[in-house]
Amino acid sequence: MKETVYLKDVLEEMRTPNKEGRAIKFDIAVRSFNKFSKEGGKFYRYENAKLVMNEKGNDPDSIYALQNFKPSEKREIVKKNPNHFSNKTRNIKLENGNIKKINIKYIIEFNGKHVIP
Template sequence: MKTLGPDGRAVPFSIKVRTFQRNSKTGGSIRQYEKAKMVMAEENPHVDSIRSLQTVNKPRPIMRKNPNHYENKTRNIKVLPQGDIKRINIRFIIELNGQKVIY
């Protein structure tokens, strides 16, 4: 999931994951995403455009709450081609790139 391609961006993968509702503590459905990417901070999201070569990004402070992905055992993935961002729990992953995941 965290591998990078030769261009320095996240590579797409397929994933099958189980949903879970924490407030009612019940299991949900099984979701399969054929093409998804791990959400990572990119230095310049428009790296392929001419505009990115002409301008320099100014770092600006972003005030966000820390998601504590390590403690909560969650990761954010971007479902392609829609671009929807989904939060998944790594303990509920069933398959990754067609291979079963065993904890």
């Protein structure tokens, strides 16, 4: 039988930075959100993903640096507030650099442990 972990503990572990102030890497299995049927859709497994969050440090590839990058001083980019808390979503950055939005209600596994809502 697989070990289990509660969803609130998963969310806490995801947003806890390591001792250098950077996001931790984790493996996660999640179903996509089907907005038409309001249920889970396709199954996805992501390895070495990181939660998109402000990271400390001067690394030009850090999430903090990428979020604050302005391509031109003349143009100002207005970003929409994602309302992650009310929408029950989180953004994760994959190993290849892509950013995916996941619905926390459909997290199935976290670091090899079964997630209990």
